[in-house]
Amino acid sequence: MAKITKLDDIVSLCKRRGFIFQSSEIYGGLASCYDYGPLGVELKNNVKSAWWKAVVQLRDDIVGLDCSILMHPLVWKASGHTDQFADLVAECKKCNVRTRVDHLEDKAAEQVDSSGRSLPQPEEHTEHISIDAALARAQDLSNKVCPNCGTVGQFTEPMPFKLMFETQMGANVDDSMTLYIRPETAQGIFANFANVLDTTRVKIPFGIAQIGKSFRNEVTTKAFIFRTREFEQAELEFFCEPGTDDQWFEHWKEARFNWYIGLGLNKDNLHFREHDADELAHYAKACVDIEYRFPFGSGDWQELEGIANRTDYDLRQHQRGIRTLNKWYESDRDVTKIELAEETEDYSKGPLSYFDDQQKKRYIPYVIEPSAGIDRSALAFLVDAYDEEEVRGEKRNLLRFSPALAPIKVAVFPLVKRDGMPEIARNIYNDLKKYFNCFYDEKGAIGRRYRRQDEAGTPFCITVDGQTLEDSTVTVRERDSMEQVRISTDQLLTHLREKLEV
Numbered sequence: 001m002a003k004i005t006k007l008d009d010i011v012s013l014c015k016r017r018g019f020i021f022q023s024s025e026i027y028g029g030l031a032s033c034y035d036y037g038p039l040g041v042e043l044k045n046n047v048k049s050a051w052w053k054a055v056v057q058l059r060d061d062i063v064g065l066d067c068s069i070l071m072h073p074l075v076w077k078a079s080g081h082t083d084q085f086a087d088l089v090a091e092c093k094k095c096n097v098r099t100r101v102d103h104l105e106d107k108a109a110e111q112v113d114s115s116g117r118s119l120p121q122p123e124e125h126t127e128h129i130s131i132d133a134a135l136a137r138a139q140d141l142s143n144k145v146c147p148n149c150g151t152v153g154q155f156t157e158p159m160p161f162k163l164m165f166e167t168q169m170g171a172n173v174d175d176s177m178t179l180y181i182r183p184e185t186a187q188g189i190f191a192n193f194a195n196v197l198d199t200t201r202v203k204i205p206f207g208i209a210q211i212g213k214s215f216r217n218e219v220t221t222k223a224f225i226f227r228t229r230e231f232e233q234a235e236l237e238f239f240c241e242p243g244t245d246d247q248w249f250e251h252w253k254e255a256r257f258n259w260y261i262g263l264g265l266n267k268d269n270l271h272f273r274e275h276d277a278d279e280l281a282h283y284a285k286a287c288v289d290i291e292y293r294f295p296f297g298s299g300d301w302q303e304l305e306g307i308a309n310r311t312d313y314d315l316r317q318h319q320r321g322i323r324t325l326n327k328w329y330e331s332d333r334d335v336t337k338i339e340l341a342e343e344t345e346d347y348s349k350g351p352l353s354y355f356d357d358q359q360k361k362r363y364i365p366y367v368i369e370p371s372a373g374i375d376r377s378a379l380a381f382l383v384d385a386y387d388e389e390e391v392r393g394e395k396r397n398l399l400r401f402s403p404a405l406a407p408i409k410v411a412v413f414p415l416v417k418r419d420g421m422p423e424i425a426r427n428i429y430n431d432l433k434k435y436f437n438c439f440y441d442e443k444g445a446i447g448r449r450y451r452r453q454d455e456a457g458t459p460f461c462i463t464v465d466g467q468t469l470e471d472s473t474v475t476v477r478e479r480d481s482m483e484q485v486r487i488s489t490d491q492l493l494t495h496l497r498e499k500l501e502v
């Protein structure tokens with residue numbers, strides 16, 4: 001049975017050890033925005049590097065991209081976001097708090113504690129779906145409970161709440177326009193599909209990968225960095241010939257699931273959840289979520305990554321978008337005032353089509369999209385790595401990170417601050433930091449220094465002691481087992497490289 005860690009323990013460790021802070025904390029904080037501290041930024045960078053390594057570096061069929069966050073407004077018209085990317089919300093008539101309709105609980109389903117207070121409920125499995133689909137699914141709210149004040153059935157009619165942030169670009173009235181701050185990184189990849197085809201030697205099947213910030217004005221944010229309004233995504237658009245898409249979908253399901261396991265997530269805490277037909281986003285032929293058992297509410301499965309078969313929808317839509325350009329100029333550059341141009345019959349030969357020179361045929365490729373959240377993954381890795389144990393009557397907190405994710409790989413200590421030990425330890429530290437992220441510490445009792453590193457998830461601690469002065473060996477202590485071995489200083493780098501596999 002997998003252990004259940006409390007989210008509060010993680011939040012408190014993150015704050016105490018400088019992994020994650022509330023944004024603008026000195027001003028009382030900004031809801032649902034977080035800053036990564038010195039250890040957190042290393043962890044997050046390691047999650048991104050591990051993704052990039054698996055998805056781009058180790059593959060011959062995938063290239064990377066880094067697109068700007070601000071894009072032409074027609075991108076979001078074509079993708080469907082300006083018209084459809086909204087949550088359906090209802091406002092409680094008593095307390096005026098808005099809640100996503102699909103997050104409202106039935107009165108009967110509500111769980112209370114011994115004093116009759118509502119217990120926090122885990123989130124429903126809900127995707128951001130189109131407004132039309134959400135309206136069609138909206139049920140009778142007469143038995144629903146307001147999660148804020150507990151009033152039953154006192155809601156306004158459900159209404160769409162747009163999730164994209166808007167901003168203005170341009171200083172002059174004549175050329176200023178409304179832009180959207182991207183709610184996903186994927187569209188930057190579709191918009192550059194032809195650029196990548198023209199400038200590289202890629203041939204279908206191939207993928208384009210990107211990691212970057214996305215922004216959504218989420219109605220409800222919760223659970224620390226699980227759902228925030230600014231977050232980072234790692235997305236791959238893998239282009240393939242129609243007819244081979246089911247096979248590639250299976251390939252990516254397996255590859256992505258194994259990526260989490262390879263980085264140390266406990267298999268018991270991970271599973272797939274297939275989407276039912278009525279739950280699929282308007283563009284998707286199939287979708288599966290990789291879910292992790294996050295410790296919220298009663299401990300529930302929540303989405304970590306979505307893998308979707310997006311068919312040829314996006315590239316076809318962007319072909320329509322390109323043909324809408326004139327209309328957009330005529331509408332004072334306002335995408336909300338115009339309709340997207342109709343698709344012409346020869347769409348498969350359009351500017352975003354692909355010519356297969358072996359089969360001598362032109363088509364719009366299908367796309368398989370594994371879309372992961374970097375912050376959510378970082379949270380899952382933190383939760384999974386967190387452990388508490390008793391050692392010689394004392395509680396030890398530790399993060400059992402895989403070496404690839406550990407913010408600090410090696411800590412170096414002199415046992416005491418005399419007899420030349422600090423100088424030797426500093427030399428070792430200066431040598432090793434060229435290869436790994438290292439930390440030097442000479443303050444306090446050695447046991448406390450070990451505990452601090454256990455809590456930071458550092459896999460190895462090296463100590464320079466009296467024996468080092470005699471035979472040039474040091475102790476190397478392993479975090480999880482706490483076992484120590486003596487290694488000669490000239491063998492240290494080889495030893496650590498082997499153990500860390502980085």
Ligand code: ATP
Binds near residue numbers: 218373
């Ligand atoms: P959810 O159902 O949780 O709102 P989604 O299905 O809308 O997520 P996608 O659009 O598929 O999410 O985005 C891909 C990934 O990006 C998600 O699996 C998640 O890891 C991450 N993600 C999406 N929204 C957020 C958010 N508000 N905060 C943090 N991560 C997010």
